[in-house]
Amino acid sequence: MSGVLASPAFWSAIWQGALVTVSLTLLSMAAGVVLGAALAAMRLKGGPLGRTLAWSYVFVFRGVPVLILLFLFYYGLPRVPALRGTWFWDLVLVSPYRTALFVLTINNAAYIAEIFRGGFVAIPRGMIEAGRAVGMTPRQVFARIEMPLALRGSLGSLGNETVAVMKASAITSVITVNDLMGGARRVGDIWLEPLTPLLVVGFVYLLMVMGIDYAVARLRALPLMGGGMAQR
Amino acid sequence: MLEVAAPYFAFWSLGAAFTLGLSVAVFPAAVLLGLASALAFHSGRAAAGAASIYFAIFRGLPEILVILAAFHGVNILLRTVGTGAGVALPTIDPFLAAWLALAVQFGAYAGVIMSDWLRIQPAGLSEAGAAVGMTRSQIRRRIVIPLVLRGATASLGNLFLVLLKVSALASLIGVEELSRRTAIVSGAIRDPLLAYSIAAVLYLMISALAEIGQNLLERRSHRRGGAGA
Numbered sequence: 001m002s003g004v005l006a007s008p009a010f011w012s013a014i015w016q017g018a019l020v021t022v023s024l025t026l027l028s029m030a031a032g033v034v035l036g037a038a039l040a041a042m043r044l045k046g047g048p049l050g051r052t053l054a055w056s057y058v059f060v061f062r063g064v065p066v067l068i069l070l071f072l073f074y075y076g077l078p079r080v081p082a083l084r085g086t087w088f089w090d091l092v093l094v095s096p097y098r099t100a101l102f103v104l105t106i107n108n109a110a111y112i113a114e115i116f117r118g119g120f121v122a123i124p125r126g127m128i129e130a131g132r133a134v135g136m137t138p139r140q141v142f143a144r145i146e147m148p149l150a151l152r153g154s155l156g157s158l159g160n161e162t163v164a165v166m167k168a169s170a171i172t173s174v175i176t177v178n179d180l181m182g183g184a185r186r187v188g189d190i191w192l193e194p195l196t197p198l199l200v201v202g203f204v205y206l207l208m209v210m211g212i213d214y215a216v217a218r219l220r221a222l223p224l225m226g227g228g229m230a231q232r
Numbered sequence: 233m234l235e236v237a238a239p240y241f242a243f244w245s246l247g248a249a250f251t252l253g254l255s256v257a258v259f260p261a262a263v264l265l266g267l268a269s270a271l272a273f274h275s276g277r278a279a280a281g282a283a284s285i286y287f288a289i290f291r292g293l294p295e296i297l298v299i300l301a302a303f304h305g306v307n308i309l310l311r312t313v314g315t316g317a318g319v320a321l322p323t324i325d326p327f328l329a330a331w332l333a334l335a336v337q338f339g340a341y342a343g344v345i346m347s348d349w350l351r352i353q354p355a356g357l358s359e360a361g362a363a364v365g366m367t368r369s370q371i372r373r374r375i376v377i378p379l380v381l382r383g384a385t386a387s388l389g390n391l392f393l394v395l396l397k398v399s400a401l402a403s404l405i406g407v408e409e410l411s412r413r414t415a416i417v418s419g420a421i422r423d424p425l426l427a428y429s430i431a432a433v434l435y436l437m438i439s440a441l442a443e444i445g446q447n448l449l450e451r452r453s454h455r456r457g458g459a460g461a
Binding site: 059060063064065066067068069071072075076077079080163166167168169170171173174181185194195198199201202205206208209210 | 288289291292294295296297300301304305397398400403404411414415423427428429431435436439440
Protein backbone atom coordinates (compact mmCIF):
# COMPACT_ATOMS: atom_id res chain seq x y z
CA MET A 1 0.00 0.00 0.00
CA SER A 2 2.74 2.42 0.89
CA GLY A 3 4.89 1.96 -2.21
CA VAL A 4 3.34 4.66 -4.33
CA LEU A 5 2.92 7.03 -1.40
CA ALA A 6 6.68 7.02 -0.84
CA SER A 7 7.41 7.89 -4.45
CA PRO A 8 8.38 11.50 -5.16
CA ALA A 9 7.02 11.11 -8.71
CA PHE A 10 3.57 10.56 -7.23
CA TRP A 11 3.53 13.74 -5.17
CA SER A 12 4.93 15.74 -8.03
CA ALA A 13 2.15 14.34 -10.25
CA ILE A 14 -0.40 15.40 -7.62
CA TRP A 15 1.02 18.93 -7.46
CA GLN A 16 1.31 19.35 -11.23
CA GLY A 17 -2.09 17.75 -11.70
CA ALA A 18 -3.72 20.05 -9.15
CA LEU A 19 -2.39 23.04 -11.10
CA VAL A 20 -3.86 21.64 -14.32
CA THR A 21 -7.22 20.99 -12.64
CA VAL A 22 -7.33 24.50 -11.18
CA SER A 23 -6.41 26.13 -14.48
CA LEU A 24 -8.95 24.04 -16.43
CA THR A 25 -11.65 24.98 -13.91
CA LEU A 26 -10.89 28.69 -13.72
CA LEU A 27 -10.30 29.25 -17.44
CA SER A 28 -13.36 27.27 -18.41
CA MET A 29 -15.48 29.21 -15.91
CA ALA A 30 -14.17 32.55 -17.21
CA ALA A 31 -14.84 31.64 -20.84
CA GLY A 32 -18.10 29.93 -19.91
CA VAL A 33 -19.39 33.06 -18.16
CA VAL A 34 -18.75 35.17 -21.28
CA LEU A 35 -20.27 32.63 -23.67
CA GLY A 36 -23.09 31.87 -21.24
CA ALA A 37 -23.95 35.57 -20.87
CA ALA A 38 -24.09 35.92 -24.66
CA LEU A 39 -26.35 32.86 -24.92
CA ALA A 40 -28.63 34.13 -22.15
CA ALA A 41 -28.89 37.50 -23.91
CA MET A 42 -29.80 35.73 -27.17
CA ARG A 43 -32.35 33.61 -25.39
CA LEU A 44 -33.98 36.64 -23.74
CA LYS A 45 -33.69 39.39 -26.34
CA GLY A 46 -32.43 37.72 -29.53
CA GLY A 47 -35.67 37.61 -31.49
CA PRO A 48 -37.12 34.35 -32.85
CA LEU A 49 -33.91 33.26 -34.61
CA GLY A 50 -31.59 34.07 -31.69
CA ARG A 51 -33.93 32.40 -29.26
CA THR A 52 -34.10 29.21 -31.30
CA LEU A 53 -30.32 29.11 -31.76
CA ALA A 54 -29.64 29.64 -28.06
CA TRP A 55 -32.28 27.09 -27.08
CA SER A 56 -30.78 24.48 -29.44
CA TYR A 57 -27.29 25.15 -28.12
CA VAL A 58 -28.40 24.61 -24.54
CA PHE A 59 -30.40 21.51 -25.49
CA VAL A 60 -27.48 19.88 -27.32
CA PHE A 61 -24.63 20.71 -24.97
CA ARG A 62 -26.56 19.95 -21.82
CA GLY A 63 -27.86 16.71 -23.26
CA VAL A 64 -24.65 15.07 -24.50
CA PRO A 65 -22.31 13.58 -21.85
CA VAL A 66 -18.93 15.30 -21.45
CA LEU A 67 -17.25 11.95 -22.11
CA ILE A 68 -18.86 11.70 -25.56
CA LEU A 69 -18.00 15.33 -26.37
CA LEU A 70 -14.38 14.72 -25.38
CA PHE A 71 -14.10 11.65 -27.61
CA LEU A 72 -15.88 13.45 -30.44
CA PHE A 73 -13.44 16.37 -30.35
CA TYR A 74 -10.31 14.39 -29.54
CA TYR A 75 -10.72 11.35 -31.78
CA GLY A 76 -13.39 12.48 -34.24
CA LEU A 77 -12.60 16.00 -35.41
CA PRO A 78 -8.87 15.51 -36.18
CA ARG A 79 -10.02 13.03 -38.86
CA VAL A 80 -11.63 15.85 -40.83
CA PRO A 81 -9.01 16.90 -43.40
CA ALA A 82 -10.70 20.25 -44.00
CA LEU A 83 -9.90 21.33 -40.44
CA ARG A 84 -6.15 20.94 -40.90
CA GLY A 85 -4.33 24.24 -40.84
CA THR A 86 -7.38 26.26 -39.82
CA TRP A 87 -7.39 28.51 -36.75
CA PHE A 88 -9.60 25.97 -34.97
CA TRP A 89 -6.93 23.33 -35.40
CA ASP A 90 -4.11 25.58 -34.24
CA LEU A 91 -6.04 26.97 -31.32
CA VAL A 92 -7.99 23.98 -30.03
CA LEU A 93 -7.18 20.61 -31.52
CA VAL A 94 -3.38 20.85 -31.21
CA SER A 95 -3.22 19.48 -27.67
CA PRO A 96 -5.32 17.34 -25.30
CA TYR A 97 -5.30 20.16 -22.74
CA ARG A 98 -6.75 22.71 -25.17
CA THR A 99 -9.31 20.24 -26.48
CA ALA A 100 -10.33 19.51 -22.89
CA LEU A 101 -10.61 23.22 -22.07
CA PHE A 102 -12.72 23.83 -25.18
CA VAL A 103 -15.08 20.93 -24.48
CA LEU A 104 -15.50 21.88 -20.81
CA THR A 105 -16.25 25.45 -21.84
CA ILE A 106 -18.89 24.75 -24.49
CA ASN A 107 -20.57 22.33 -22.07
CA ASN A 108 -20.43 24.62 -19.09
CA ALA A 109 -21.61 27.68 -21.08
CA ALA A 110 -24.92 25.88 -21.66
CA TYR A 111 -25.44 25.55 -17.91
CA ILE A 112 -24.29 29.10 -17.17
CA ALA A 113 -26.66 30.46 -19.83
CA GLU A 114 -29.54 28.86 -17.93
CA ILE A 115 -28.26 30.25 -14.61
CA PHE A 116 -28.09 33.81 -16.00
CA ARG A 117 -31.46 33.48 -17.71
CA GLY A 118 -32.94 32.41 -14.36
CA GLY A 119 -31.23 35.38 -12.69
CA PHE A 120 -32.78 37.86 -15.11
CA VAL A 121 -36.22 36.28 -15.07
CA ALA A 122 -36.26 36.45 -11.25
CA ILE A 123 -35.88 40.27 -11.16
CA PRO A 124 -39.16 41.82 -9.97
CA ARG A 125 -40.79 44.00 -12.65
CA GLY A 126 -41.15 46.80 -10.12
CA MET A 127 -37.36 47.26 -9.90
CA ILE A 128 -37.11 47.87 -13.63
CA GLU A 129 -40.17 50.13 -13.68
CA ALA A 130 -38.74 52.13 -10.77
CA GLY A 131 -35.59 52.74 -12.79
CA ARG A 132 -37.61 53.90 -15.77
CA ALA A 133 -39.75 56.11 -13.51
CA VAL A 134 -36.75 58.06 -12.22
CA GLY A 135 -35.71 58.72 -15.84
CA MET A 136 -33.05 56.10 -16.53
CA THR A 137 -32.57 55.06 -20.13
CA PRO A 138 -33.11 51.35 -20.89
CA ARG A 139 -29.33 50.96 -21.09
CA GLN A 140 -28.88 52.52 -17.65
CA VAL A 141 -31.62 50.30 -16.23
CA PHE A 142 -29.76 47.32 -17.62
CA ALA A 143 -26.34 48.36 -16.36
CA ARG A 144 -27.41 49.66 -12.94
CA ILE A 145 -30.35 47.48 -12.01
CA GLU A 146 -30.82 44.33 -14.07
CA MET A 147 -27.18 43.30 -14.43
CA PRO A 148 -26.16 43.71 -10.76
CA LEU A 149 -29.30 42.02 -9.48
CA ALA A 150 -28.99 39.10 -11.87
CA LEU A 151 -25.32 38.61 -11.01
CA ARG A 152 -26.05 38.75 -7.32
CA GLY A 153 -28.87 36.26 -7.65
CA SER A 154 -26.71 33.91 -9.74
CA LEU A 155 -23.71 33.87 -7.41
CA GLY A 156 -24.65 30.75 -5.45
CA SER A 157 -25.47 28.82 -8.62
CA LEU A 158 -22.21 29.93 -10.22
CA GLY A 159 -20.37 28.56 -7.18
CA ASN A 160 -22.11 25.22 -7.62
CA GLU A 161 -21.30 25.31 -11.32
CA THR A 162 -17.62 25.84 -10.49
CA VAL A 163 -17.70 22.71 -8.35
CA ALA A 164 -19.43 20.84 -11.20
CA VAL A 165 -16.80 21.99 -13.72
CA MET A 166 -14.00 20.92 -11.43
CA LYS A 167 -15.58 17.48 -11.12
CA ALA A 168 -16.12 17.26 -14.87
CA SER A 169 -12.49 18.23 -15.47
CA ALA A 170 -11.52 14.87 -13.94
CA ILE A 171 -13.09 13.21 -17.00
CA THR A 172 -10.54 14.89 -19.27
CA SER A 173 -7.98 12.38 -17.96
CA VAL A 174 -9.47 9.90 -20.48
CA ILE A 175 -8.03 11.95 -23.35
CA THR A 176 -4.56 11.81 -21.71
CA VAL A 177 -4.73 15.16 -19.92
CA ASN A 178 -2.46 14.95 -16.86
CA ASP A 179 -4.82 16.64 -14.48
CA LEU A 180 -5.09 15.73 -10.79
CA MET A 181 -6.93 12.54 -11.67
CA GLY A 182 -4.95 11.56 -14.76
CA GLY A 183 -1.46 12.32 -13.50
CA ALA A 184 -1.91 10.52 -10.20
CA ARG A 185 -3.54 7.50 -11.84
CA ARG A 186 -0.71 7.13 -14.32
CA VAL A 187 1.88 7.00 -11.54
CA GLY A 188 -0.36 4.58 -9.63
CA ASP A 189 -0.52 2.29 -12.67
CA ILE A 190 3.29 2.03 -12.69
CA TRP A 191 3.17 0.82 -9.09
CA LEU A 192 0.20 -1.47 -9.84
CA GLU A 193 -1.77 0.38 -7.19
CA PRO A 194 -5.04 1.58 -8.68
CA LEU A 195 -6.84 2.50 -5.45
CA THR A 196 -4.35 4.46 -3.33
CA PRO A 197 -3.94 7.36 -5.80
CA LEU A 198 -7.74 7.66 -6.05
CA LEU A 199 -8.07 8.06 -2.29
CA VAL A 200 -5.36 10.72 -2.12
CA VAL A 201 -6.77 12.55 -5.12
CA GLY A 202 -10.27 12.41 -3.65
CA PHE A 203 -9.01 14.18 -0.56
CA VAL A 204 -7.44 16.92 -2.70
CA TYR A 205 -10.73 17.41 -4.60
CA LEU A 206 -12.55 17.86 -1.30
CA LEU A 207 -10.00 20.50 -0.24
CA MET A 208 -10.56 22.33 -3.52
CA VAL A 209 -14.33 22.32 -3.01
CA MET A 210 -13.76 23.90 0.39
CA GLY A 211 -11.67 26.55 -1.36
CA ILE A 212 -14.46 27.28 -3.86
CA ASP A 213 -17.05 27.52 -1.09
CA TYR A 214 -14.81 29.88 0.84
CA ALA A 215 -14.33 32.10 -2.24
CA VAL A 216 -18.08 32.26 -2.84
CA ALA A 217 -18.68 33.18 0.81
CA ARG A 218 -16.08 35.96 0.54
CA LEU A 219 -17.68 37.28 -2.66
CA ARG A 220 -21.07 37.29 -0.95
CA ALA A 221 -19.62 39.46 1.80
CA LEU A 222 -18.60 42.18 -0.70
CA PRO A 223 -20.77 45.31 -0.43
CA LEU A 224 -21.59 45.04 -4.15
CA MET A 225 -22.96 41.56 -3.64
CA GLY A 226 -24.72 42.26 -0.36
CA GLY A 227 -28.23 43.46 0.18
CA GLY A 228 -31.28 41.50 1.06
CA MET A 229 -32.96 40.59 -2.20
CA ALA A 230 -32.35 37.93 -4.77
CA GLN A 231 -30.28 35.88 -2.38
CA ARG A 232 -30.69 32.17 -2.84
CA MET B 233 -21.82 7.75 -45.03
CA LEU B 234 -24.39 6.24 -42.70
CA GLU B 235 -24.37 2.85 -44.41
CA VAL B 236 -21.00 1.99 -42.82
CA ALA B 237 -22.61 2.27 -39.42
CA ALA B 238 -25.94 0.68 -40.38
CA PRO B 239 -25.01 -2.98 -39.57
CA TYR B 240 -24.24 -1.93 -36.00
CA PHE B 241 -27.52 -0.23 -35.20
CA ALA B 242 -29.05 -3.22 -33.39
CA PHE B 243 -25.90 -3.61 -31.30
CA TRP B 244 -25.95 0.11 -30.61
CA SER B 245 -29.61 0.43 -29.67
CA LEU B 246 -29.10 -2.34 -27.14
CA GLY B 247 -26.35 -0.19 -25.66
CA ALA B 248 -28.76 2.73 -25.50
CA ALA B 249 -31.34 0.52 -23.79
CA PHE B 250 -28.62 -0.54 -21.35
CA THR B 251 -27.82 3.10 -20.54
CA LEU B 252 -31.49 3.71 -19.75
CA GLY B 253 -31.64 0.44 -17.80
CA LEU B 254 -28.60 1.28 -15.66
CA SER B 255 -30.07 4.66 -14.73
CA VAL B 256 -33.48 3.13 -14.02
CA ALA B 257 -31.81 0.53 -11.78
CA VAL B 258 -29.77 3.15 -9.91
CA PHE B 259 -32.48 5.75 -9.41
CA PRO B 260 -34.79 4.05 -6.85
CA ALA B 261 -31.78 3.15 -4.71
CA ALA B 262 -30.52 6.73 -4.91
CA VAL B 263 -33.93 8.15 -3.95
CA LEU B 264 -34.20 5.77 -0.98
CA LEU B 265 -30.69 6.63 0.20
CA GLY B 266 -31.49 10.30 -0.31
CA LEU B 267 -34.72 10.09 1.66
CA ALA B 268 -33.06 8.22 4.51
CA SER B 269 -30.14 10.66 4.68
CA ALA B 270 -32.44 13.70 4.43
CA LEU B 271 -34.56 12.42 7.34
CA ALA B 272 -31.36 11.71 9.28
CA PHE B 273 -30.10 15.21 8.47
CA HIS B 274 -33.15 16.73 10.18
CA SER B 275 -33.20 14.28 13.10
CA GLY B 276 -30.92 16.49 15.19
CA ARG B 277 -28.91 13.56 16.51
CA ALA B 278 -25.54 11.96 15.71
CA ALA B 279 -27.18 10.73 12.51
CA ALA B 280 -27.45 14.36 11.39
CA GLY B 281 -23.69 14.74 11.54
CA ALA B 282 -23.19 11.54 9.57
CA ALA B 283 -25.65 12.74 6.91
CA SER B 284 -23.93 16.08 6.49
CA ILE B 285 -20.53 14.38 6.11
CA TYR B 286 -22.08 12.07 3.50
CA PHE B 287 -23.45 15.09 1.59
CA ALA B 288 -20.15 17.01 1.78
CA ILE B 289 -18.00 14.12 0.58
CA PHE B 290 -20.06 13.23 -2.47
CA ARG B 291 -20.73 16.83 -3.39
CA GLY B 292 -16.98 17.21 -3.89
CA LEU B 293 -15.84 13.90 -5.37
CA PRO B 294 -15.90 13.57 -9.16
CA GLU B 295 -18.22 10.76 -10.32
CA ILE B 296 -15.42 9.20 -12.39
CA LEU B 297 -13.33 8.87 -9.23
CA VAL B 298 -16.12 7.26 -7.25
CA ILE B 299 -16.83 4.73 -10.02
CA LEU B 300 -13.16 3.75 -10.36
CA ALA B 301 -12.67 3.61 -6.59
CA ALA B 302 -15.74 1.39 -6.14
CA PHE B 303 -14.53 -0.97 -8.86
CA HIS B 304 -10.93 -1.27 -7.63
CA GLY B 305 -11.83 -1.01 -3.96
CA VAL B 306 -14.36 -3.86 -3.97
CA ASN B 307 -11.97 -6.02 -6.00
CA ILE B 308 -9.09 -5.44 -3.59
CA LEU B 309 -11.43 -6.19 -0.69
CA LEU B 310 -12.59 -9.43 -2.34
CA ARG B 311 -8.99 -10.45 -3.02
CA THR B 312 -7.89 -9.75 0.56
CA VAL B 313 -10.84 -11.61 2.03
CA GLY B 314 -10.31 -14.46 -0.45
CA THR B 315 -6.61 -14.78 0.36
CA GLY B 316 -7.35 -14.70 4.07
CA ALA B 317 -9.97 -17.43 3.77
CA GLY B 318 -7.90 -19.44 1.33
CA VAL B 319 -10.50 -19.37 -1.46
CA ALA B 320 -10.47 -17.65 -4.84
CA LEU B 321 -13.36 -15.17 -4.84
CA PRO B 322 -14.55 -13.86 -8.22
CA THR B 323 -13.97 -10.21 -9.13
CA ILE B 324 -16.91 -7.82 -9.02
CA ASP B 325 -19.10 -7.45 -12.07
CA PRO B 326 -18.50 -3.95 -13.54
CA PHE B 327 -22.24 -3.36 -13.72
CA LEU B 328 -22.59 -3.97 -9.98
CA ALA B 329 -19.66 -1.68 -9.21
CA ALA B 330 -21.13 1.08 -11.37
CA TRP B 331 -24.55 0.58 -9.81
CA LEU B 332 -23.10 0.82 -6.32
CA ALA B 333 -21.00 3.92 -7.07
CA LEU B 334 -23.81 5.79 -8.85
CA ALA B 335 -26.40 4.89 -6.21
CA VAL B 336 -24.21 6.17 -3.37
CA GLN B 337 -23.19 9.35 -5.23
CA PHE B 338 -26.66 10.24 -6.49
CA GLY B 339 -28.10 9.28 -3.13
CA ALA B 340 -26.16 12.21 -1.69
CA TYR B 341 -27.45 14.56 -4.44
CA ALA B 342 -31.03 13.36 -3.82
CA GLY B 343 -30.48 13.77 -0.08
CA VAL B 344 -29.51 17.44 -0.47
CA ILE B 345 -32.60 18.08 -2.62
CA MET B 346 -34.96 16.37 -0.20
CA SER B 347 -33.50 17.91 2.93
CA ASP B 348 -34.16 21.32 1.35
CA TRP B 349 -37.81 20.33 0.98
CA LEU B 350 -37.92 18.98 4.53
CA ARG B 351 -36.59 22.29 5.82
CA ILE B 352 -39.38 24.35 4.27
CA GLN B 353 -42.17 21.93 5.13
CA PRO B 354 -44.63 23.77 7.41
CA ALA B 355 -44.57 22.37 10.97
CA GLY B 356 -48.36 22.71 11.06
CA LEU B 357 -48.77 19.67 8.82
CA SER B 358 -46.98 17.35 11.23
CA GLU B 359 -48.74 18.99 14.17
CA ALA B 360 -52.08 18.34 12.51
CA GLY B 361 -51.11 14.67 12.26
CA ALA B 362 -50.18 14.58 15.93
CA ALA B 363 -53.45 16.33 16.81
CA VAL B 364 -55.53 13.60 15.19
CA GLY B 365 -53.55 11.00 17.14
CA MET B 366 -51.01 9.73 14.61
CA THR B 367 -47.80 8.22 15.96
CA ARG B 368 -44.42 9.64 14.90
CA SER B 369 -43.87 6.91 12.34
CA GLN B 370 -47.39 7.37 10.97
CA ILE B 371 -46.76 11.11 10.56
CA ARG B 372 -43.53 10.34 8.77
CA ARG B 373 -45.07 7.75 6.43
CA ARG B 374 -48.39 9.45 5.69
CA ILE B 375 -47.51 13.15 5.76
CA VAL B 376 -43.81 14.02 5.68
CA ILE B 377 -42.52 11.55 3.09
CA PRO B 378 -45.36 11.87 0.54
CA LEU B 379 -45.15 15.68 0.63
CA VAL B 380 -41.37 15.70 0.26
CA LEU B 381 -41.50 13.29 -2.66
CA ARG B 382 -44.20 15.35 -4.35
CA GLY B 383 -42.38 18.64 -3.78
CA ALA B 384 -39.09 17.26 -5.00
CA THR B 385 -40.51 15.60 -8.14
CA ALA B 386 -39.20 18.28 -10.52
CA SER B 387 -35.72 18.40 -9.01
CA LEU B 388 -35.49 14.62 -8.86
CA GLY B 389 -36.53 14.48 -12.51
CA ASN B 390 -33.65 16.78 -13.38
CA LEU B 391 -31.37 14.59 -11.30
CA PHE B 392 -32.42 11.59 -13.39
CA LEU B 393 -31.41 13.47 -16.55
CA VAL B 394 -28.01 14.16 -15.00
CA LEU B 395 -27.72 10.50 -14.04
CA LEU B 396 -28.37 9.41 -17.64
CA LYS B 397 -25.36 11.40 -18.82
CA VAL B 398 -23.07 10.60 -15.90
CA SER B 399 -23.77 6.88 -16.36
CA ALA B 400 -21.63 7.15 -19.52
CA LEU B 401 -18.64 6.98 -17.15
CA ALA B 402 -19.54 3.37 -16.34
CA SER B 403 -18.05 2.54 -19.75
CA LEU B 404 -14.60 3.24 -18.29
CA ILE B 405 -14.76 0.11 -16.11
CA GLY B 406 -16.16 -1.98 -18.95
CA VAL B 407 -19.95 -1.75 -18.58
CA GLU B 408 -21.33 -2.29 -22.08
CA GLU B 409 -23.69 0.65 -22.23
CA LEU B 410 -24.04 3.19 -25.01
CA SER B 411 -20.60 4.82 -24.64
CA ARG B 412 -18.71 1.54 -24.45
CA ARG B 413 -20.53 0.15 -27.46
CA THR B 414 -19.83 3.38 -29.34
CA ALA B 415 -16.11 2.90 -28.71
CA ILE B 416 -16.41 -0.64 -30.09
CA VAL B 417 -18.30 0.48 -33.20
CA SER B 418 -15.88 3.37 -33.66
CA GLY B 419 -13.01 0.90 -33.79
CA ALA B 420 -14.85 -1.43 -36.13
CA ILE B 421 -15.83 1.18 -38.74
CA ARG B 422 -12.67 3.27 -38.19
CA ASP B 423 -14.71 6.45 -38.09
CA PRO B 424 -14.81 7.98 -34.59
CA LEU B 425 -16.41 11.19 -35.88
CA LEU B 426 -19.45 9.34 -37.24
CA ALA B 427 -19.65 6.94 -34.30
CA TYR B 428 -19.54 9.60 -31.59
CA SER B 429 -21.88 11.93 -33.50
CA ILE B 430 -24.47 9.16 -33.66
CA ALA B 431 -23.88 8.44 -29.96
CA ALA B 432 -24.49 12.13 -29.19
CA VAL B 433 -27.79 12.00 -31.07
CA LEU B 434 -28.78 8.81 -29.25
CA TYR B 435 -28.07 10.46 -25.89
CA LEU B 436 -30.17 13.47 -26.90
CA MET B 437 -33.01 11.13 -27.87
CA ILE B 438 -32.83 9.28 -24.54
CA SER B 439 -32.80 12.61 -22.66
CA ALA B 440 -35.75 13.92 -24.67
CA LEU B 441 -37.65 10.72 -23.92
CA ALA B 442 -36.88 11.02 -20.21
CA GLU B 443 -37.92 14.66 -20.26
CA ILE B 444 -41.30 13.79 -21.75
CA GLY B 445 -41.74 11.19 -19.03
CA GLN B 446 -40.78 13.74 -16.41
CA ASN B 447 -43.37 16.25 -17.68
CA LEU B 448 -46.10 13.62 -17.55
CA LEU B 449 -45.10 12.67 -14.00
CA GLU B 450 -45.02 16.29 -12.86
CA ARG B 451 -48.43 17.01 -14.33
CA ARG B 452 -49.82 13.96 -12.53
CA SER B 453 -48.35 14.96 -9.19
CA HIS B 454 -49.78 18.48 -9.58
CA ARG B 455 -53.23 17.12 -10.34
CA ARG B 456 -53.17 15.13 -7.11
CA GLY B 457 -53.52 18.38 -5.20
CA GLY B 458 -51.39 21.41 -4.74
CA ALA B 459 -50.81 21.54 -1.00
CA GLY B 460 -47.28 21.39 0.28
CA ALA B 461 -45.68 21.78 -3.12
